[in-house]
Amino acid sequence: MNIKRKIFLSAKAYLFLAPFLIFFILVIAYPVVLGVYLSFFGQRGARMWYVGGENYLSVLTDPNFWSGFDIPIFLLLVQVPLMLFISIFIALLYEQIKHSQVYRLIFYLPYAIPGIIAGIVWSYIFSKSMSPFIPLLSFFGIHNVNFLNLSTLIWILLIIILWEWTGYTALIIYSTLLSIPREYAEAAKIDGANNMQIAFYIKIPLLMNTVLILFIFNAIGALQVFNEPWMLGALVTLPPNYTPAMYIYNEAFYYGDFTYAIAMGLVLAGVIFSISFFFLRTASKQLQIHE
Amino acid sequence: MKKLVIFAVLVALVGVFVVFADSTTYPAYPAYTGPAATITMWAWTSNENYSIDAFEKVYPNIHVVWSNFGVDYTKILTSTAAGKGLPDVIMSEYTYGPQFAEYGSFQPINKWIPESLYLKFFPQYSLKWTSLDGQIYGTPQDSGAMIMLYRKDIFEKYGLTVPTTWQEFAQDAEKLHSENPNIAFTTIPNNWVIWPVGMVWQAGGRMFDYANGKWYVDFTNPTAMKVFDYWNKLLQEGAVKFDTWWTADWYKEIDNGQLAVIISGAWSPEWISLNSPSTSGKWRVALLPQWDPNNPHNGEMGGSGFYVSSQSKYPEAAALFVLWLNSNPQSLVYLNQKSQLAALVSNVFTTDVAPSLENVEYPYFGGQKIVPVVVEANDQVNTAFVWLPVMDYVQSSMQTEFQKVINGKESLVDSIPNWQNAVVAFMKKQVFNNLVVGQLPK
Numbered sequence: 001m002n003i004k005r006k007i008f009l010s011a012k013a014y015l016f017l018a019p020f021l022i023f024f025i026l027v028i029a030y031p032v033v034l035g036v037y038l039s040f041f042g043q044r045g046a047r048m049w050y051v052g053g054e055n056y057l058s059v060l061t062d063p064n065f066w067s068g069f070d071i072p073i074f075l076l077l078v079q080v081p082l083m084l085f086i087s088i089f090i091a092l093l094y095e096q097i098k099h100s101q102v103y104r105l106i107f108y109l110p111y112a113i114p115g116i117i118a119g120i121v122w123s124y125i126f127s128k129s130m131s132p133f134i135p136l137l138s139f140f141g142i143h144n145v146n147f148l149n150l151s152t153l154i155w156i157l158l159i160i161i162l163w164e165w166t167g168y169t170a171l172i173i174y175s176t177l178l179s180i181p182r183e184y185a186e187a188a189k190i191d192g193a194n195n196m197q198i199a200f201y202i203k204i205p206l207l208m209n210t211v212l213i214l215f216i217f218n219a220i221g222a223l224q225v226f227n228e229p230w231m232l233g234a235l236v237t238l239p240p241n242y243t244p245a246m247y248i249y250n251e252a253f254y255y256g257d258f259t260y261a262i263a264m265g266l267v268l269a270g271v272i273f274s275i276s277f278f279f280l281r282t283a284s285k286q287l288q289i290h291e
Numbered sequence: 292m293k294k295l296v297i298f299a300v301l302v303a304l305v306g307v308f309v310v311f312a313d314s315t316t317y318p319a320y321p322a323y324t325g326p327a328a329t330i331t332m333w334a335w336t337s338n339e340n341y342s343i344d345a346f347e348k349v350y351p352n353i354h355v356v357w358s359n360f361g362v363d364y365t366k367i368l369t370s371t372a373a374g375k376g377l378p379d380v381i382m383s384e385y386t387y388g389p390q391f392a393e394y395g396s397f398q399p400i401n402k403w404i405p406e407s408l409y410l411k412f413f414p415q416y417s418l419k420w421t422s423l424d425g426q427i428y429g430t431p432q433d434s435g436a437m438i439m440l441y442r443k444d445i446f447e448k449y450g451l452t453v454p455t456t457w458q459e460f461a462q463d464a465e466k467l468h469s470e471n472p473n474i475a476f477t478t479i480p481n482n483w484v485i486w487p488v489g490m491v492w493q494a495g496g497r498m499f500d501y502a503n504g505k506w507y508v509d510f511t512n513p514t515a516m517k518v519f520d521y522w523n524k525l526l527q528e529g530a531v532k533f534d535t536w537w538t539a540d541w542y543k544e545i546d547n548g549q550l551a552v553i554i555s556g557a558w559s560p561e562w563i564s565l566n567s568p569s570t571s572g573k574w575r576v577a578l579l580p581q582w583d584p585n586n587p588h589n590g591e592m593g594g595s596g597f598y599v600s601s602q603s604k605y606p607e608a609a610a611l612f613v614l615w616l617n618s619n620p621q622s623l624v625y626l627n628q629k630s631q632l633a634a635l636v637s638n639v640f641t642t643d644v645a646p647s648l649e650n651v652e653y654p655y656f657g658g659q660k661i662v663p664v665v666v667e668a669n670d671q672v673n674t675a676f677v678w679l680p681v682m683d684y685v686q687s688s689m690q691t692e693f694q695k696v697i698n699g700k701e702s703l704v705d706s707i708p709n710w711q712n713a714v715v716a717f718m719k720k721q722v723f724n725n726l727v728v729g730q731l732p733k
Contacts, residue, residue, distance in 0.1 A: 044721055045394020046371050046601070058720070129543035150694060235538055237482050237694055240687045253365040254683040256394055257721070258372055 039263040045256045055263035064241040065264055071243045075222035079158050083166050084211055091173035092199050107167030119231025122160045127235055148236050160228050169214055176210040177203060212283045216276050223272050244268050317639060318411050320615055321403060327352045328605035331378035333360040338629035342622040346615050353608045371396040379603035380613060384595045385420035386485055386678045392423045393680035398601045399426035400610035412618040416675035417636050421596050428598045430617040431636035435556035435594025436669040437493055439577045440563060445551045453577050457521060460580040464530035467551060477552040478534035479522060481693040484686035485592045491515045492590025494582050501677035502732035505725045510711035523703040533697050542566060556592035557665040561631035564655040576661045578668055589671035620644055633665040681718055688713035
């Protein structure tokens, strides 16, 4: 009876899990397994030949692959912390001001615009012939400015990604703030703490779990950055290995070397996993110490 | 009895060839012997349907379904690698023909179009674009013979003469630069590999080739370096500059009159009239300046062929279609008038079609009769070579090197050996073991 019930329960559970599991197997698990298999072959168009671990050896020693990490690492170390900092600040402001729902909506809007479309619009904003800044700058006597070139691109990427994700991140932090029991702040207030002290000593420490998760998600996003540089690539010539994801795409869809691209994709996944794991481990240890 | 057999064979052979041709000087098109077939085609030229309709009347057993797929080579590549999804007929620039042949995207059609028949309709040199190792994969459509588009109004305003030699071209560029540095005399694309290769070709040279089962790479041969030296000098003087072509910014420069000359293929009159309607009437078409005016020579930038795919189930039908499409006089008139392809590669175009179009005036070019110009440009092309089977990589490694030139990290002349090294390394990684570096075949 008990066993029957157990079977029934787990069958029911799997039934509810089925929509997820089916798609997970179809679009994640199966491609990964097939990808691992294919990564042991060399390829040129329709030709394939077995090479063993050669692709992985090439990836590990391919300077083009590793130099592509410059951009993601910059984003990881500069854009992600900066965005989290601004988001916390905005979320705390949301709590303080009236009609914050209006600002929440406005700040959230960029996130609702697909990255590719945002990329196109931003590329026009920084274009050398159509930028809305051109009339303004020429009013001040500055002519022929080329905003968009290989060396400025990183800062433009920073602006676009901040614009795209800060409102969304602030909203998540704000909702975490709402879940903090009011009593904490009230008690502190009675003890004579001001808003600043409440924010720094009570609210922000309690946000840290959420911030950590956000950091990891954004770190993953930074390491996989593709859409924004890809779209800006229509206006400025980028090296094929500008980011690891772009290098993988170019190897596969321009040079026809799908199997090498798979090997790089798997190595990139490994790197992302290790970084996430490292942050999760060290950060959660620190959080435990504080608690 | 023996005589009877020979007679029967002769009758059968004659029966295979049905006379459809409008012209008496060209052989008849082969008859279709296979089952009723529907073939599919990917092509980006406009209005291919006129030729298709005419073809289906001649070959009622073959139905052609055309879809305009844009210049989406990634789709060809993925379908080739996946082993399914290719149409029967694929349009590709000549530049990428050998690459797709190497990838295994095409199948040979010699069985239906032997070389002897091919050469009746198409010039010998075009085999460099449509065949590899004697296997014919398709037929050539439009010519990419290089021409010069120039702004008549800018030339008049600054007293420039249409250059006939590269020396005069440089003088014009320097003069315009000193009088109005805001107008670029011309720009070098940093994102179109066909351009520098075409400039070397126009000088009578080449940067790579294929012969007897070997790929040859020699970017720094004397002819190529003569061309790169020339542009290097103009770049350093500021008389010409690099630009990223086909971008919104570039089109804006064209519309704003910030560009006086565009060097491109014979298809560019159509392209510019579609993309810059606001400058209508200001452009003219001219032949390219020459290195040696007594011995004029031209190269090509672009131009496309139609190839039979490796996944086609009706290769005979597809082969007959690509032969007819690109050589039948009626089809060539359609391609010229409806699809706006100025010059077609087929011999039939030169002998039978072009004379009737010589007097067509083009309002976009101020009423200029452009067909004689592009036909002459096409006639000046008398050499060809086989493009490398890794042109996508040749292009992206060029972009990387030219970006260094733009950033002032190296000169154009210095970038060429680095570019070659990158290409050679890539080909070695792609297991092209039949690679000869630093020399070209005769």
